Amino acid sequence: MPYEKLEAWKMSHELALKIYRKIGSVAADRLFGLTSQARRAALSIPTNIAEGVAKLGCREFRRYLDISLGSLSELSYLLMFSRDRGLLSAKEWKQLDEQRNRAGQLIWGLYRSIQRRAGGTR
Numbered sequence: 001m002p003y004e005k006l007e008a009w010k011m012s013h014e015l016a017l018k019i020y021r022k023i024g025s026v027a028a029d030r031l032f033g034l035t036s037q038a039r040r041a042a043l044s045i046p047t048n049i050a051e052g053v054a055k056l057g058c059r060e061f062r063r064y065l066d067i068s069l070g071s072l073s074e075l076s077y078l079l080m081f082s083r084d085r086g087l088l089s090a091k092e093w094k095q096l097d098e099q100r101n102r103a104g105q106l107i108w109g110l111y112r113s114i115q116r117r118a119g120g121t122r
Helices: 007-024 034-055 058-084 090-116
Strands: none
Touching: 007 034, 007 058, 007 090, 034 058, 034 090, 058 090
């Protein structure tokens, strides 16, 4: 199945685009490290889903979904930090965090689905 058809990938892709827009608009010159790390974490989520789909076997795909979930957790903290430092408004944080949470639910659902098929091949 092409990764573009996976709802988890679609939601993660949209999240990455939003992070690039919102976090990128934060004074990048003085917050380069935070901006760069948040963007990398956000981009890692759909990238690892796309790469995992191309791997042979459920075990490999689950490994890449694990990485996506780790990046989601990292992004969660970076968004919280940005909110607490006043770099994101409460409203902006809530919108991004809701989308991050939804992406996480979809990735976990995909992970469980793949895990159920772990004895077979894709």
